[in-house]
Amino acid sequence: MLAPNNNCSQCVLGQFCLPVGLSASDSDRIDELINVRTPLKKGDYLYRQGTELEFLYNLRYGALKSEFSVVSGNNQVIGFHLPGELLGVDGIAEHIYQSNAIALEDSVVCVVPFSELETLSHEIPNLQRHLNRVMSREIYQDHRHSHLLGTLNAEEKFACLLINFFERFQQRGHPSQTIDLPMSREDMASYLGIQIETLSRVISRFVERQLITIKQRHVEIIDLAKLKKVAENSV
Amino acid sequence: MLAPNNNCSQCVLGQFCLPVGLSASDSDRIDELINVRTPLKKGDYLYRQGTELEFLYNLRYGALKSEFSVVSGNNQVIGFHLPGELLGVDGIAEHIYQSNAIALEDSVVCVVPFSELETLSHEIPNLQRHLNRVMSREIYQDHRHSHLLGTLNAEEKFACLLINFFERFQQRGHPSQTIDLPMSREDMASYLGIQIETLSRVISRFVERQLITIKQRHVEIIDLAKLKKVAENSV
DNA sequence: CGCTTTATTGAGAGATATCAATACTTGTGG
DNA sequence: CCACAAGTATTGATATCTCTCAATAAAGCG
Numbered sequence: 001m002l003a004p005n006n007n008c009s010q011c012v013l014g015q016f017c018l019p020v021g022l023s024a025s026d027s028d029r030i031d032e033l034i035n036v037r038t039p040l041k042k043g044d045y046l047y048r049q050g051t052e053l054e055f056l057y058n059l060r061y062g063a064l065k066s067e068f069s070v071v072s073g074n075n076q077v078i079g080f081h082l083p084g085e086l087l088g089v090d091g092i093a094e095h096i097y098q099s100n101a102i103a104l105e106d107s108v109v110c111v112v113p114f115s116e117l118e119t120l121s122h123e124i125p126n127l128q129r130h131l132n133r134v135m136s137r138e139i140y141q142d143h144r145h146s147h148l149l150g151t152l153n154a155e156e157k158f159a160c161l162l163i164n165f166f167e168r169f170q171q172r173g174h175p176s177q178t179i180d181l182p183m184s185r186e187d188m189a190s191y192l193g194i195q196i197e198t199l200s201r202v203i204s205r206f207v208e209r210q211l212i213t214i215k216q217r218h219v220e221i222i223d224l225a226k227l228k229k230v231a232e233n234s235v
Numbered sequence: 236m237l238a239p240n241n242n243c244s245q246c247v248l249g250q251f252c253l254p255v256g257l258s259a260s261d262s263d264r265i266d267e268l269i270n271v272r273t274p275l276k277k278g279d280y281l282y283r284q285g286t287e288l289e290f291l292y293n294l295r296y297g298a299l300k301s302e303f304s305v306v307s308g309n310n311q312v313i314g315f316h317l318p319g320e321l322l323g324v325d326g327i328a329e330h331i332y333q334s335n336a337i338a339l340e341d342s343v344v345c346v347v348p349f350s351e352l353e354t355l356s357h358e359i360p361n362l363q364r365h366l367n368r369v370m371s372r373e374i375y376q377d378h379r380h381s382h383l384l385g386t387l388n389a390e391e392k393f394a395c396l397l398i399n400f401f402e403r404f405q406q407r408g409h410p411s412q413t414i415d416l417p418m419s420r421e422d423m424a425s426y427l428g429i430q431i432e433t434l435s436r437v438i439s440r441f442v443e444r445q446l447i448t449i450k451q452r453h454v455e456i457i458d459l460a461k462l463k464k465v466a467e468n469s470v
Numbered sequence: 471c472g473c474t475t476t477a478t479t480g481a482g483a484g485a486t487a488t489c490a491a492t493a494c495t496t497g498t499g500g
Numbered sequence: 501c502c503a504c505a506a507g508t509a510t511t512g513a514t515a516t517c518t519c520t521c522a523a524t525a526a527a528g529c530g
Contacts, residue, residue, distance in 0.1 A: 068381070072467060090375045118367070128363060137328040139370065139374055149381060185477060185478095197478080388486090435510050451494095
């Protein structure tokens with residue numbers, strides 16, 4: 001289903017994925033571990049909250065969201081995932097996924113059998129170290145998200161989201177001031193803890209003030225400095 | 236500074252701490268690793284955001300908060316920590332603490348040299364597994380906190396906080412419907428993403444409706460069922 | 471091309487924030 | 501041990517932001 005060149009050692013993701021900092025021979029062992037890639041169609045669930053965790057997933061192409069689901073129906077989008085990011089780690093503790101992961105566009109994930117990853121990481125200290133770092137970074141980002149939700153107003157929240165995506169696209173070699181957001185207004189609003197109407201008004205104001213132009217999900221950042229100023233409470 | 240019986244294998248924390256599920260000999264090695272206990276006075280910083288991470292800390296007695304600090308001064312309390320909980324993990328990725336940890340009352344922490352923990356965990360797979368679980372659980376709890384901040388109203392938020400503390404006290408063998416909260420209104424309000432005045436009004440309403448009685452930080456839960464009903468959006 | 475979904479805009483309601491005054495605690499020093 | 505000061509908590513009045521409800525517009529999909 002994918003191009004023949006499937007192995008991790010030659011993956012374009014490079015530093016963003018698991019084998020970072022490993023020797024060639026260790027990298028080969030990762031290749032053996034991660035030998036399945038799964039394509040997802042837009043809207044597909046990668047995993048569901050409450051189901052048994054058997055795999056972690058590394059996103060190769062595309063974009064996903066993860067959401068925390070409650071019976072009362074008021075779901076909370078807790079993150080957006082771009083290529084190179086590891087999904088499923090919140091389920092390690094109980095061996096049960098604690099969130100839903102849903103494809104925002106057609107995507108491909110590398111399938112990582114968790115118990116084998118755990119075993120292999122005992123043999124490859126750098127792999128273990130990397131897993132620790134990945135989880136620690138997720139905790140840090142969740143704390144930033146809590147700060148966004150807890151203390152920022154609607155404009156500051158959206159400015160932060162834009163800057164966050166701008167930087168993540170840049171880190172992945174995207175050259176320009178232009179971002180194609182992978183998610184709907186509804187997903188963004190949920191992530192920001194506001195209603196879609198409020199988000200829509202914030203967007204309109206940003207366009208008015210010539211911070212951005214936006215057409216559907218296609219955003220151009222006109223004045224990054226001003227945008228950062230709006231978001232500065234988050235610094 | 237502490238009673239002579241300082242070793243992990245005989246610690247009252249038992250299942251709440253690192254050596255859970257280890258053999259006697261492995262437990263002894265943990266004892267060697269964690270041989271320093273540090274007392275903290277109320278208000279003391281255990282570590283500061285931006286400083287180099289050398290240790291993780293396991294809380295033995297007392298209570299701490301961790302807060303995400305921003306230059307604009309609008310700090311966000313991101314968690315409250317009770318005995319048995321591991322602190323500092325958000326700093327593992329960059330080897331720099333990403334939050335402040337502050338004692339809410341006089342406390343004692345066990346000092347865990349991180350690099351030695353990492354080394355030892357290569358030799359004791361169960362220790363590594365436990366560390367993975369601890370970090371995964373923290374991610375899960377952060378997601379719950381995001382959900383609280385993003386979708387609940389003030390009453391739901393405070394009801395959740397009360398139930399959360401009630402359960403955590405229960406898990407630690409506290410027998411009754413009575414909780415002595417370790418933190419101020421200000422800390423609670425920050426954690427809940429509301430103002431202290433709003434929190435104070437919520438508290439008054441809960442007392443009026445006979446869900447709780449409260450005197451300063453001493454809370455008695457009168458009607459747990461009703462309280463859970465108030466919080467039910469969070470389920 | 472029409473239908474369904476998604477996004478924008480407006481008007482009004484409601485929850486929370488802000489400002490201000492008061493009461494209560496806690497800690498300190500005489 | 502008391503008195504005072506500083507910090508903490510409560511309550512009220514008002515302002516403001518965001519939500520809710522409603523209508524319209526635009527985009528995506530079959």
